[in-house]
Amino acid sequence: MTESPFAFEMHGIVKRFPGVLANDHVDFASRVGEVHALLGENGAGKSTLMNILAGLYRPEAGEIHVGGKRVSFHSPQDAIARGIGMIHQHFMLVPSHSVAENVVLGLKQPRFFLNLASVEEQVDALGKQYNMSVNPRARIWELSVGEQQRVEVLKMLFRGAKVLIMDEPTAVLTPQEVETLFGTLRDMTAHGHTIVFISHKLDEVVAIADHVTVMRRGEVTAAAVPSKGITKPQLAKLMVGRDVMFLVQKKKSQPGDVVLATDHLCADNDRGLPALQNISIQLHAGEILGVAGVAGNGQRELAEVLTGLRNPTSGTIFLGDQQLDRSTNWMEISQKLAHIPEDRAAFGSVPGLGVSENLILKSFNRPPISTGWSINTASVRENGTRLVKQYNISTPTIDTPARMLSGGNLQKVILARETSGRPNLMIAVHPTRGLDIGAIEGIHNLLIELRDQGTAILLISEELDEIFSLADRIAVMYEGMIVGELPPERANLNTVGLMMAGTKVES
Amino acid sequence: MKWNGIDYRLRIEARLDNPGWVGVVSSIFGILFALIVGGFVLKAAGASNPIATYREIFKEGFGTFADWQAGLHAVVTNTSCPKGMLCFGPLSDTLVKASPVLLTALACIIAFRMKLWNIGADGQMFLGAWAATGVAVFILPDTTNRVVMLTVMALAGISAGLIYGIIPGFLKARLNINEIITTLMLNYVAYKWIEYFVVVGPWSIGDFESTGHFPAAATWPRLTEYAKQYPITAGLTIHPGIFLGIVAAILLAWILFRSRWGYEIRVIGDNPRAARYAGINLKRNIILVMGLSGALAGLAGMNEVAALRELNGRFQRGYGFTGVIVAWLARLNPLAAILVSVLFGGLLVGTKLIQPQGIASMLQGVILFIVIGTELLFHYRIELDKVELASVVVENKSLNDNELEEEISRDQ
Numbered sequence: 001m002t003e004s005p006f007a008f009e010m011h012g013i014v015k016r017f018p019g020v021l022a023n024d025h026v027d028f029a030s031r032v033g034e035v036h037a038l039l040g041e042n043g044a045g046k047s048t049l050m051n052i053l054a055g056l057y058r059p060e061a062g063e064i065h066v067g068g069k070r071v072s073f074h075s076p077q078d079a080i081a082r083g084i085g086m087i088h089q090h091f092m093l094v095p096s097h098s099v100a101e102n103v104v105l106g107l108k109q110p111r112f113f114l115n116l117a118s119v120e121e122q123v124d125a126l127g128k129q130y131n132m133s134v135n136p137r138a139r140i141w142e143l144s145v146g147e148q149q150r151v152e153v154l155k156m157l158f159r160g161a162k163v164l165i166m167d168e169p170t171a172v173l174t175p176q177e178v179e180t181l182f183g184t185l186r187d188m189t190a191h192g193h194t195i196v197f198i199s200h201k202l203d204e205v206v207a208i209a210d211h212v213t214v215m216r217r218g219e220v221t222a223a224a225v226p227s228k229g230i231t232k233p234q235l236a237k238l239m240v241g242r243d244v245m246f247l248v249q250k251k252k253s254q255p256g257d258v259v260l261a262t263d264h265l266c267a268d269n270d271r272g273l274p275a276l277q278n279i280s281i282q283l284h285a286g287e288i289l290g291v292a293g294v295a296g297n298g299q300r301e302l303a304e305v306l307t308g309l310r311n312p313t314s315g316t317i318f319l320g321d322q323q324l325d326r327s328t329n330w331m332e333i334s335q336k337l338a339h340i341p342e343d344r345a346a347f348g349s350v351p352g353l354g355v356s357e358n359l360i361l362k363s364f365n366r367p368p369i370s371t372g373w374s375i376n377t378a379s380v381r382e383n384g385t386r387l388v389k390q391y392n393i394s395t396p397t398i399d400t401p402a403r404m405l406s407g408g409n410l411q412k413v414i415l416a417r418e419t420s421g422r423p424n425l426m427i428a429v430h431p432t433r434g435l436d437i438g439a440i441e442g443i444h445n446l447l448i449e450l451r452d453q454g455t456a457i458l459l460i461s462e463e464l465d466e467i468f469s470l471a472d473r474i475a476v477m478y479e480g481m482i483v484g485e486l487p488p489e490r491a492n493l494n495t496v497g498l499m500m501a502g503t504k505v506e507s
Numbered sequence: 508m509k510w511n512g513i514d515y516r517l518r519i520e521a522r523l524d525n526p527g528w529v530g531v532v533s534s535i536f537g538i539l540f541a542l543i544v545g546g547f548v549l550k551a552a553g554a555s556n557p558i559a560t561y562r563e564i565f566k567e568g569f570g571t572f573a574d575w576q577a578g579l580h581a582v583v584t585n586t587s588c589p590k591g592m593l594c595f596g597p598l599s600d601t602l603v604k605a606s607p608v609l610l611t612a613l614a615c616i617i618a619f620r621m622k623l624w625n626i627g628a629d630g631q632m633f634l635g636a637w638a639a640t641g642v643a644v645f646i647l648p649d650t651t652n653r654v655v656m657l658t659v660m661a662l663a664g665i666s667a668g669l670i671y672g673i674i675p676g677f678l679k680a681r682l683n684i685n686e687i688i689t690t691l692m693l694n695y696v697a698y699k700w701i702e703y704f705v706v707v708g709p710w711s712i713g714d715f716e717s718t719g720h721f722p723a724a725a726t727w728p729r730l731t732e733y734a735k736q737y738p739i740t741a742g743l744t745i746h747p748g749i750f751l752g753i754v755a756a757i758l759l760a761w762i763l764f765r766s767r768w769g770y771e772i773r774v775i776g777d778n779p780r781a782a783r784y785a786g787i788n789l790k791r792n793i794i795l796v797m798g799l800s801g802a803l804a805g806l807a808g809m810n811e812v813a814a815l816r817e818l819n820g821r822f823q824r825g826y827g828f829t830g831v832i833v834a835w836l837a838r839l840n841p842l843a844a845i846l847v848s849v850l851f852g853g854l855l856v857g858t859k860l861i862q863p864q865g866i867a868s869m870l871q872g873v874i875l876f877i878v879i880g881t882e883l884l885f886h887y888r889i890e891l892d893k894v895e896l897a898s899v900v901v902e903n904k905s906l907n908d909n910e911l912e913e914e915i916s917r918d919q
Contacts, residue, residue, distance in 0.1 A: 309917075310781060331786030339784070347784045352777040361774065362783045370767045377765065 006030040007163050007194040013062035022048040024031045024218040035195045037209035045218040046198045050165045054086035055079030085161030089168050095141040103155050132184045146177035146309040157452045165196040182208050202232045212240040231233045242462045252450045253472040256285030259425050259456035265315035267305045275301040275481040285440035288457040290471025298480035299460045307339045334362045338423035340431045348414040351403030355383025355395050358402045359417050408439040426457045478502045530838040537878030545870045568853030570597040587738035599745040604850030606748030610807035612829030612844045618800040621776045627690025628804040629827025630697030631668040635805025640818040643725035656724040661809050668805015669798045676797025680790035683915050706820040717819035728814045748810040759841040774848035779914040832875040
């Protein structure tokens with residue numbers, strides 16, 4: 001069998017964002033008529049690379065060739081003119097408009113008179129051809145998410161896309177919808193289309209892709225490997241890599257009483273699909289339980305349920321002797337329960353308020369910050385000055401709005417606020433994501449210190465190094481379940497990689 | 508856009524370095540620029556010299572330096588205001604007008620601080636006026652002690668406004684119904700409510716479209732009542748309403764910046780997600796803040812009927828909307844609202860005699876328009892970029908006001 005020609009090639013692509021090298025001389029190419037999976041953790045640079053291919057970003061260095069010719073894209077319109085279209089995670093559809101209206105939205109032609117009937121016919125024909133019919137007269141809001149995704153695909157096909165980039169297309173779909181999508185993708189490749197499938201879900205990659213390219217921290221760690229010849233654990237290993245281990249000095253843990261106990265905890269995600277299935281964990285004072293897993297396997301929902309941001313559908317949570325449920329006053333227990341949220345800008349801080357006011361977000365409702373109805377300004381300032389100094393937060397003044405701080409300093413503000421109250425339980429979600437090495441080390445030491453003071457820590461992280469070096473016990477999550485638990489001595493990339501891919505390992 | 512053969516593109520970026528003076532400068536700049544634009548409109552409307560018109564407005568609204576001098580002299584010598592001089596008359600009229608403006612502005616400020624767009628202060632004020640009237644004319648006997656009467660009227664006005672504010676607050680908190688629509692529409696319900704009672708309905712006296720004069724105890728004491736002892740006070744209609752407003756402003760400033768509740772309000776207004784993360788109850792606060800907002804507007808209504816001494820079919824609409832403008836010009840700061848309200852009171856008084864009518868509303872509109880417009884200039888950096896370097900993604904987070912709705916729907 002002769003290999004088909006390249007649909008596109010990218011050579012030496014470099015893209016920088018403030019503080020991050022998102023793509024470091026990346027080469028990536030895909031052949032006509034294949035499904036090519038681009039695999040990698042969050043922040044590995046997959047979406048950036050594909051946004052460059054789709055004309056949304058301009059690379060600082062590197063070349064793009066389409067059909068053998070060098071091209072330069074200034075906008076997504078340029079890319080689609082060369083037959084490259086991207087379907088983003090968040091659909092770009094107008095809910096109150098019909099399918100056909102959305103399909104022609106943004107097209108330069110026709111200028112004045114829109115023959116919607118003929119568009120509807122064409123959309124209908126396209127849908128039939130690829131076995132994904134959608135009523136072209138239906139309004140977007142009437143459609144399911146799976147159908148909306150089809151509209152996005154049809155939109156691109158209507159514009160003549162030969163190469164279709166799909167950014168985590170299955171993240172919002174039910175298992176049945178995923179099956180349908182995969183059928184469609186196969187039909188499309190049979191018609192000579194090329195699909196780039198961005199994902200961090202190993203199962204799907206193995207199920208649908210012809211070739212896999214793996215990225216990690218802005219670089220390609222495996223290029224165009226045939227998916228037949230590679231196993232899920234191997235892929236997991238390529239994804240999480242084998243970087244220099246962070247070495248953290250720590251004593252053996254001295255586990256105390258049970259601080260957190262959950263029993264058969266279940267919860268749904270934002271789409272109303274089950275995200276947590278029968279999670280039963282016990283966490284003791286003075287130990288760190290590391291939760292590993294590929295993103296999107298329920299870690300976020302677990303953290304949200306434990307901190308009151310999401311209601312469980314069933315199961316129980318105990319913090320010490322106290323049961324946490326709908327009737328819990330979360331503000332009252334916020335002293336005992338610390339939370340480093342996944343998205344520090346969106347959840348952890350109040351951007352318009354000053355640093356000192358951000359530092360009291362969890363303690364503003366009790367002495368010494370407030371007495372009765374009033375807030376004691378002097379003690380707010382004293383608290384701010386003290387924590388800024390103690391945690392080495394670099395800020396012009398303690399009244400500087402939080403939005404002006406860098407990511408690392410903002411994280412320090414959050415850590416200072418959450419740890420200074422000597423919490424019983426700390427839920428730390430990706431505490432070092434996006435930070436530089438120095439900041440990471442400081443945060444790791446702080447977490448160990450907190451543990452030694454008797455705090456129970458649930459550490460959710462995608463960085464296996466972080467989990468290996470910090471955790472006293474390691475649990476692995478897969479599809480909303482804990483698939484196994486290991487002591488760190490027994491954990492290595494192989495076993496954890498297997499578990500992250502859904503294989504149960506006897507502990 | 509093409510220029511010199513190079514493709515340029517406008518780029519809007521949020522400024523991170525926003526020092527505190529920016530707001531003040533933008534407000535002052537807005538007013539000045541509005542006066543210039545308004546000058547052209549005045550010119551078009553037939554004024555030969557817009558600057559003279561402005562001077563006239565200022566004189567009518569605040570008096571001249573000579574007026575004040577004569578007034579001070581009269582105070583010191585305990586004589587009456589000399590003939591031909593206005594003394595403190597304009598200032599008194601302005602402060603009378605400023606008091607309902609200030610109270611409705613405070614109503615808007617507390618709601619806007621939480622990004623609750625209550626534009627129904629007008630209706631809440633009407634209901635406050637209605638309830639205060641009901642108490643004064645139909646419930647309490649005419650012989651009631653003045654302090655008791657006015658206190659009960661104030662409480663009635665506050666309660667009516669509170670309930671009228673809680674209705675949209677409750678709908679927002681429980682069902683996530685857009686408060687802009689509900690508060691706006693409830694204004695018309697309130698207008699018709701008053702119309703029913705005093706124009707066609709049970710409270711009108713004969714064909715007068717009015718409740719008739721209130722008993723003396725139900726009216727604000729005015730300075731002119733003391734004209735016998737102090738001749739200078741003759742004709743001065745100033746009453747305690749403005750002090751009520753100032754006290755309310757100070758209280759509101761304390762609540763916002765020195766109390767636990769105010770902290771919660773500011774956190775929710777700035778980042779409802781962080782508020783929920785901190786365990787702050789969004790729904791309760793939405794209802795409470797809309798209640799307080801309505802209560803302040805209701806108090807404005809009581810204040811106005813106690814000053815007018817009757818409730819009639821001509822009870823003036825629009826204070827609630829002036830309150831929106833004042834709240835915005837004051838940068839949602841209750842203390843700054845005192846100053847801005849007095850300025851707007853002067854504008855309302857000073858333009859009373861100017862033809863065509865509506866100059867005051869025109870200027871108000873232009874000021875608000877320009878202040879909000881300059882806000883964009885001050886809070887966002889607008890740059891011309893060569894397209895070569897243009898970034899397509901516009902970071903535009905602070906323009907997204909749907910966060911509160913999103914968080915309400917998540918907060919089961």
